[in-house]
Amino acid sequence: MKNKNNIYKSLYLIRSFEQTLETYFSKGQIRGTTHGCIGQEVIAVAAINNINIEQDWITSNHRCHGHFLAITNDPLVLAAEIMGKNIGVLNGRGASQHIRLKHFLTNGITGGMIPIACGLALSKKLKNEPGIVLAFLGDGAMNEGYVMESLNLASIYHVPILFLLENNMYAMSTRSANVTAGNYQKRIDSYDIPYFETKDNDYFTIKKTFQEAYKFVKSQTKPAFMECKTFRFCGHSKSDKKEYMSQQEIQKWNLEDPLLKIRKDISEEEAIKIEEEVKTIVKEAFQTASSSSPPDPTIILKHVAN
Amino acid sequence: MSITYINDLRNGLRELLKSDKTVYLIGEDIGDPYGGAFKVTKGLSLEYPNNIIQTPMSEQGFTGMGIGMALNGLKPIVEIMFGDFITLTIDQIINHLAKFYEVYQIDISFVLRTPSGGFRGYGPTHSQSLERLFFGIPGITVIAPSIINSPGKMITKSVYCNRPIIFIENKLDYSKVLLPTNKLINDICFINPIDSVQNFPMHKITIPEMQPEATIITYGGMVPACMKVQEELLMEEEISTEIITISNLTDIDFTSLLNSIESRKVITIEESWEKFGWGSYITSKLTQSKPFEHTSNIGAKNCYIPAAKELEDYVLPTTKTIYKRILEEIK
Incomplete structure (x- = not known):
């Protein structure tokens, strides 16, 4: 039971963070843009809870807040980064989608981290280092040329990488099924990469399958690919009103909110306690970030080439 | 002892592989027996098989793979078979x-x-000098050796300067013999390094005891052509010129460059297109610091690089066209 409480707390932290962020954006209190992961939190937490955070590298994409929070549990440095504050992870250089913390790297180009993740995995193999690379990607990235090149490279060089596809079925506003030939499993099979799948956006199903896939990669020093069907309850980015989704579809997935599923296994009293606690942490993180200092512009001169 | 550009470069790579196990060569067809499209890596895969990664034709993918290896402390040297194909790597280089x-x-x-470069009849997609695409991109340094730098030494420096380097070779240079510095060449000129420039050198090619009437600034594969022009101008017109060669194309030490220019006329020469070119940036920066009597920029004509010899010679800056342009401009 204690374990479920902790899982719910991690999931709720991400949800609460993204919701608070949406509020700040809607009030015009933050510049720039953001890509929320409401509805997809279970994948981040189930995966990150089951890797070796000291040894493994994790690459992510524009929709990276969930991954970051699952790793760090630290909403303050992320909120500060998004707000462009000096205490942010990168002193405000990168904001929402350009984050680096030790072995965790994200970037804003769809699919662009995937070749790099393969290189990281190859380097681990060449250096005889323990651990693997966990590479998150979305369904939009599956039609990028270099992602397909990378699947081939990972397979021919036998590198320890686990591709984790968070398939929320929409590449921004485009329904991926309408623009994707065949299906992902057939593609992955053709590269001789083992394919794992979860369909229900459920923490425990994802955890179980993830552990199998992870174990395969680690023990075989070979790539594996895992597809998690999921749903994004929020827009693609801050201004997206989801006009391209049907109400039926939204309602169907809302009924299957993965956070509610876990919440049902916790007493109402405990759930409320967790929620209140997390809300306070997030609220304070945003307030502290908001009132903290902006970076000194001269930091830009550090570590530049020309 | 004389050595060709390609052998010097290969020696540099071999030395790197020998002394540093974290160096990896990555690219298409670079292994033996083929040894790379221009044979730069020939023999290396037999000597260091574990550090040569022959790839499929996936330039975006293996460039990114190299970047990932570098993030974890390895030292990849990625070969892109033709300079024209760097278009495929640009997202990984610029955005990552x-x-x-x-x-x-x-x-x-x-x-x-x-x-990089043309003059071999390879046609529009195998003859360009596309290093220009990386000029002015923050975080990217573009290095180009020539026959008066050791490409082997420069590749070693590039590997150990701990920042992203695009290293531009020129196809015509591979078979040429490297020229010595501080020694009279062809009874005509001396090549001297410009001392104040760190790491990636600038050189000056001067005709002794003559005041130069013009200063030619160039890099890479255009250096031999410029030296030929320098010689012909002296022999046929008794015009003395000086040539300054730059090997770090993007982080130029303009103070040293300005101080070493001894004439009042500056002409830049590059193989790529003159329009929006490297040379126009150089002369623009120079004239912002000091007035010159004359500046101009010579490069390829503003069209694709055609295949037929007569057409290619019409578009690219040949010794003949450079000679003619310089003569017109300084007379």
Whole structure:
């Protein structure tokens, strides 16, 4: 039971963070843009809870807040980064989608981290280092040329990488099924990469399958690919009103909110306690970030080439 | 002892592989027996098989793979078979590599080397000098040796300067013999390094005891052509010129450059298109610091690089066209 409480707390932290962020954006209190992961939190937490955070590298994409929070549990440095504050992870250089913390790297180009993740995995193999690379990607990235090149490279060089596809079925506003030939499993099979799948956006199903896939990669020093069907309850980015989704579809997935599923296994009293606690942490993180200092512009001169 | 550009470069790569097990060569067809499209890596895969990674034709993918290796402390040298194909790597270089270095503040040893240039009848997609695409991109340094630098030494420096390097070779240079410095060449000129420039040198090619009437600034594969023009101008017109060659194309030490110019006329020469070219940036920066009597920029005509010899020679800056232009401009 204690374990479920902790899982719910991690999931709720991400949800609460993204919701608070949406509020700040809607009030015009933050510049720039953001890509929320409401509805997809279970994948981040189930995966990150089951890797070796000291040894493994994790690459992510524009929709990276969930991954970051699952790793760090630290909403303050992320909120500060998004707000462009000096205490942010990168002193405000990168904001929402350009984050680096030790072995965790994200970037804003769809699919662009995937070749790099393969290189990281190859380097681990060449250096005889323990651990693997966990590479998150979305369904939009599956039609990028270099992602397909990378699947081939990972397979021919036998590198320890686990591709984790968070398939929320929409590449921004485009329904991926309408623009994707065949299906992902057939593609992955053709590269001789083992394919794992979860369909229900459920923490425990994802955890179980993830552990199998992870174990395969680690023990075989070979790539594996895992597809998690999921749903994004929020827009693609801050201004997206989801006009391209049907109400039926939204309602169907809302009924299957993965956070509610876990919440049902916790007493109402405990759930409320967790929620209140997390809300306070997030609220304070945003307030502290908001009132903290902006970076000194001269930091830009550090570590530049020309 | 004389050595060709390609052998010097290969020796540099071999020395790197020998002395540093974290150096990896990555690219298409670079293994033996083929040894690379221009044979730069010939023999190396037999000597260091574990450090040569022969790839499929996936330039975006294996460039990114090299970047990933570099992030974890390895030192990849990625070969792109023809300079024209760097278009395929640009997203990985500009949106990833450069950002990891500058935004994520990561020291990274990553070298992408590629042969540039035309004059071989390869036609529009195998003859361009596309290094220009990286000029002015923050976080990217473009290095180009010539026959008066040791490409072997320069590739070694590139590997150890811990930042993203695009390393531009020239196809015509591979078979040429490297020229010595501080020694009279062809009874005509001396080549001297410009001392104040760090790391990636500038050189000056001067005709002794004559005041230069013009200063030619160039790089890479255009250096031999410019030296030929220098010789012909002296022999046929008794015009003395000086040539300054630059090997770090993007981080130029303008103070040293200005101080070493001894004439009042500056002409830049590059193989790529003159329009929006490297040379126009150089003369623009120079004239912002000091007035010159004359500046001009010579490069390819503003069209694709055609295949037939007569057409290619019409478009690219040949010794003949450079000679004619310089003569017109300084007379």
